[in-house]
Amino acid sequence: MQRVERMLSALGKTLSDVTVYTEAEAPDLVRELQDWPPAEDLPGVPVQHRRPLIFTQQKIGAKAEDDLRVSSCDADSLRRDLAYVLGYIDPVQNYHGYDGDQARNMVCWPTHDFGTMTGCSHGCFYCGTGLRGKYLALGMNVAEITERVIGPTIEASSEQRCFRMIGWGADIISLEPEYGVFAAFLSKLAEYEERYGYFHSNSDNVDWIADVPHRDRLIGIWSLASEGMARQVEPGAPSAAARIEAMRKLNVMGVPFRVKLKPVVPLVGWQEDYAALIEQVLSRTRPETIGFCCLIWMPLEVLQERFAGLIDPEFMRAAEASADEMRDQTHSPFPYAMRAEMYRFLIAEVRKHDPHIPVFISTETREMWKELEPEIGQRATSFLCGCNPVQPPGPRLHTTEGVSGSTYFDPAVQ
Ligand code: SF4
Secondary structure (H helix, E strand, O other): OHHHHHHHHHOOOOHHHOOOOOHHHHHHHHHHHOOOOOOOOOOOOOHHHHOOEEEEOOOOOOOHHHOHHHHOOOOHHHHHHHHHHOOOOOOEEEEOOHHHHHHHOOOOOOEEEEEOEEOOOOOOOOOHHHHHOOOEEEEOOHHHHHHHHHHHHHHHOOOOOEEEEEEOOOOHHHHOOOOOHHHHHHHHHOOOOOOEEEEEEOOOOOHHHHHOOOHHHEEEEEEOOOHHHHHHHOOOOOOHHHHHHHHHHHHHHOOOEEEEEEEEOOEOOHHHHHHHHHHHHHHHOOOOOEEEEEOOOOOHHHHHHHOOOOEOHHHHHHHHHOHHHHOOOOOOOOOHHHHHHHHHHHHHHHHHHOOOOOEEEOOOOHHHHHHHHHHHOOEOOEOOOOOOOOOOOOOOOOOOOOOOOOOOOOHHHO
16 A cells, blocks of 8 residues: 555545455456546647556466456456456566477577566557557555565576566556565565666656665666657657666666667658667667667558558568568568668667677577678677576676577578
């Protein structure tokens, strides 16, 4: 309740502004949530910032499908919403296992990630939760999750040095310091030698970091868009300039951070926009690394619907021409050659301003890694990137027996 009150106070509200629901009333609440967004405008406030906050208790070790209230709910979307509202929000998930990445043809690193909430206020067009989400469901039993899940997971994962506090479809630092997740997370990490925690954000809300205990255990990861992209497809997120200013503040605080231009959406004029962005980042701040990932995970039809009239015509033509080849591929909708061209452009822009900073491509295919290795200047099997589990500040790689390399394998040896 103290956590709830802190967050309400930051919003200029009190407990009397909160509607209290019981678990029995949760289905009614979920039906009510479907009426979002509100009909009337609030001038100066992006509609995404008006998503209701649902304060709940994250469940530990219980599955939504075993809860009759959830499993007997008829509509798919209502079932998922009801599960979240009742607190079925996974506190830990595993991503990018070696087998899974091999099957999906992705190059990344295996990791356990933590999460305390679901939903976001940024409304990015490339993110299903961001675009269509109707609320933020926040686990309030942070101390319990920290003790019963985060600590034991760190202890059981000696192969992993760095852990993301990322989930899910969320931007947790946009709710700090009142939410208090990072205070708890960093304190827990500080109980162990050489363990670090990532925030993963496209927010600019970093002033709280100056006062958070154990900030020496924190590493920032920015998901950074060009100015044009931030304006056009991230309606509730701060400008690129504001995010770059936040990075500069982290430099002043001595907190390391890394930059991911992810996703890079090839909007009309993207080259000039991204060239300007890279120049701004590298002239104003000192990230540890900088990397790229083209917009992926998106069927062509969704691209056409969400980004109508916004995409560079050459990229759109290429996506349409390769629709059959790219259908159901993880890296759809833009074909390989167009993505490679994009990465070459971005790497060259970085090198104009910094000949040494490590660059990387994120969650790309093994073929892309193999082809671009010379330009990237790192080995696909083991590379410095943004949020990998074995990359403490420095940046340096501290690989372990369990995570001895990336999920790359040579495409010639299939
Ligand atoms: S930055 Fe590295 S670890 Fe993070 S998603 Fe990209 S490839 Fe994976």
